[in-house]
Amino acid sequence: MKxxxxxxxxxxxxxxxxxxxxxxxxxxxxxxxxxxxxVGIVRSGSLRMYYIDSEGNDVSFGFYLTGDIFTNYEGVLTDVPSQMIIVAMGYTTVELIRKEDLLSYYDSSLEHQKLGRRMAELIFIQAKKRIDFLLFLTPEQRYLQLMETSPEVFDCIPQKHIASYIGVKPQSLSRIRKRLQEK
Structure with a gap:
């Protein structure tokens, strides 16, 4: 989310x-x-959020590029320890707003509460889109959607991480790309 x-x-x-x-x-x-x-904002560079599955594989959950908002919002809301990892993909600068500062800000006025609610809604919508992406699209459709919505990901994220993000092995991603080039 930008x-x-x-x-x-x-x-x-x-x-x-x-x-x-x-x-x-x-x-x-x-x-x-x-x-x-x-809650953070990427000012330059890129981040990858991933988790380790039951077989020990790392699976990309999200990519955050310059201008994107990132967080593990469940932790912000509930103080639950993260099952995710967020890692820099290269030299990256971020700006962070700490939870206690957010809560204090939200409590300071009705207008600030509305702003916080709207931001939470945007984070929810981002998560819902990721769920729909995995549930309702084929791997080829996921690849095409990622190309359409975030083409810059292909410039700074290795193919193996893109493959795990769309739910396929790197070899399958190569076949998808080859099929699309032939069309």
């Missing part, structure tokens, strides 16, 4: 509290077992 007017307003209102963090390739900003206590 940074929008709601998030820009939040960043402006909380500018003294925003934490800027620089990450190197492979550095985790969220690890398994850690509680996510922030």
């Amino acid at each position: 940074c929008n007017n709601y998030v820009q307003q939040l960043l402006e209102d909380l500018k003294e509290r925003v934490v800027v963090k620089s990450l190197t390739k492979g550095e985790e900003i969220l690890s398994i077992g850690q509680t996510c206590d922030y």
